Amino acid sequence: MAAIHGPRWLRWPSEPARRRLAYGADYNPEQWPREVWEEDVLAMRQAGVNIVSLAIFSWARLQPSADRWDFGWLDQVMDLLHAHGIAVDLATATASPPPWLTAAHPEILPVGHDGRTLWPGARQHWRPTSPVFREHALRLVRAMAERYGSHPALAAWHVNNELGCHNVYDYSDDAATAFRVWLRERYGTVEELNRAWATSFWSQAYGDWAEILPPRLAASYPNPTQQLDFKRFSSDALKHYLRAEREVLTELTPDIPVTTNFMVMGDTKGMNFADWAREVDFVSNDHYLLDGERDELSFSANLTGRLANGDPWFLMEHSTSAVNWQPVNLAKQPGGMVRDSLTHVAYGADAVCFFQWRQSAGGAEKYHSAMVPHAGTDSEVFRSVVDLGATLEALAPIAGTRRRRAQAAIVFDWDSWWASELDSHPTSRLRYRQEALDWYTAFAAAGVRVDVIGSAGEFAHYDLLVAPILHVVPQALADRLTAYVGGGGHLVTTYFSGIVNEHDHVWLGGYPGALRELLGLRIEEFGPLRDGDRVHLDLGVSGTLWSDRIDVTDPDVKIVASYTSGDHTGRPAITTRLAGAGSASYVSTRLGPDGLGPVLAELLAVSGVRPELPEAVAGAVELAVRTGDDADYWFLINRTDESVAVDGVTGEVLRAPCLAEGLTLGPREVCVLRRPH
Ligand code: GAL
Secondary structure: OOOOOOOOOOOOOOOOOOOOOEEEEEEOHHHOOHHHHHHHHHHHHHHOOOEEEEOOOOHHHHOOEOOEOOOHHHHHHHHHHHHOOOEEEEEOOOOOOOHHHHHHOHHHOOEOOOOOEOOOOOOOOOOOOOHHHHHHHHHHHHHHHHHHOOOOOEEEEEOOOOOOOOOOOOOOHHHHHHHHHHHHHHHOOHHHHHHHOOOOHHHOOOOOHHHOOOOOOOOOOOOHHHHHHHHHHHHHHHHHHHHHHHHHHHHHOOOOOEEOEEOOOOOOOOOOHHHHHHHOOOOEEEOOOOOOOHHHHHHHHHHHHHHOOOOOEEEEEOOOOOOOOOOOOOOOOOOHHHHHHHHHHHOOEEEEEEOOOEOOOOOOOOOOOOOEOOOOOOOHHHHHHHHHHHHHHHOHHHOOOEEOOOOEEEEEOHHHHHHHOOOOOOOOOOOHHHHHHHHHHHHHHHOOOEEEEEOOOOHHHOOEEEEOOOOEOOHHHHHHHHHHHHOOOEEEEEOOOOOEOOOOOEOOOOEOHHHHHHHOEEEEEEOOOOOOOOEEEOOOOEEEOOOEEEEEOOOOEEEEEEEOOOOOOOOEEEEEEEEOOEEEEEEOOEOHHHHHHHHHHHHHHHHOOOOOOOHHHOOOEEEEEEEOOOEEEEEEEEOOOOOEEOOOOOOEEOOHHHHEOEOEEOOOOEEEEEEEO
């Protein structure tokens, strides 16, 4: 096994040495009568399903009251799946506490910032810091591990489910107590906390730890450092909860890998998954396509793969077709599901799973698509599910291969995401993730591969590093960036970067504070723009959201573009400071993906980063590369809804459809080429 994957991956019950991609779904048999289970496993085999996630929301069924347990039905399901060669990613079943528990212990219910309780009736109504919840949940985890730890179908443990999906921010008294402990560890003394939180402002100085609270609904803006620390704490609280479950599991079943499904996706930002990635044996992620945001899927898959350190990761959930929680829930277009799945695989997923196996007839998610829709197996969705199973079988040779690094990277930093979007800022319109995604789309349009990395990633691997809105820059990060440029790297950053340190205190002396010398600029006042306002640049592009009045302070700074309209007409808008073999560039406005095109072209030229696909398909075809012992695997992803001919790229075609007309990719199609080293 270790030869195919790293030390910790699924423990395949059957044929462990066989190379394969995992394929399956969340399976919720408790919603169906026993006869349906038999149909399910047969249809799973037909589709090529080899793994399911089980028991995610089964707590009430497994433990109908405090002292009653009912494992019989789950024993049967586990045995049935195993008899059909289907492995189980078994949930610890702690995601949704049963009514008897919340009735007996309402003190486990989370509390909003306005003091309102989040009542049971949906799911995930538990406080991450509740000792009572933890006691009951860990008892269940222990019972699960004792009962199923040696079941032959068990391939991995699935801790809880989407930790923090609904309950990351809890302002209860339990949270207050745990927050104080966390702060004590961080600051040591109340005096130190007072300094970090700048409590001399608005008469907030604390005399004792007991006076400190979570940032509950206040008369005005709560202290920003308190808010930032509460975000850090809340992510940590769930991480500590994850650890608590994991410790029980590894104590009882040390050979079974432990994972939990992250949500590197869209605007889900409460959990710092870059920080959590070390806590699991392998990274898992859930991703749902947001209407109109196709590059966001690629961006998230890309980031997930880098958080997994380039190792294979597990796509635990995505959808075969429509979801039920967007304002309007569109079915996927033909080919859309396969393209989405294979895009994840392209960025390192060795498992393609869905929510869920069989579409529910009742409950809140009955209009959410599944592998077996309401229409049954005689349906387009199920036929494409079967096709996808065959495709993944054909792609088995890539299992265990790693991501091949790109020459360029976009840095994604949770602290900056959190801090740059706090209240009482120069503009409330700034969107951290959107700026990063704009750059990603600009790279895709230029046909250039780029990695998305966490801010702790190794910068020196890359020739070009884009750090959009890198707002929080502690001294150590500034030093790393300076060393990167000194070592010949090409850094580009944007408006509102380098502004504050880890305590959200402004670096004094002019913006962009911590990066002022590296960039060779000085800015005295921010120039946010009104909604609808645009500033024009002599590069033929225009900006929105922000502008800066830049003074160049270093003779080695070259002005790449200047403003031709707005308050800063005639002044620099985009600059580059040449520093030895490296450079440090600054973009002072929001250009959007199109406007970034010419800027990126210049940066690519300076840094020597080149597209690997023919120029003719730049923008139409996205390339992602995985690499194994003897070959690279090129994933050519058609980003468009038209056919695209790809000339001049050779390799052994692993995935059939693009054979049809040589290397022609049909609309939304993905072709996988094996290219021996
Ligand atoms: C996820 C969750 C699943 C299901 C799915 C629907 O957040 O883990 O249980 O609710 O979303 O898209």
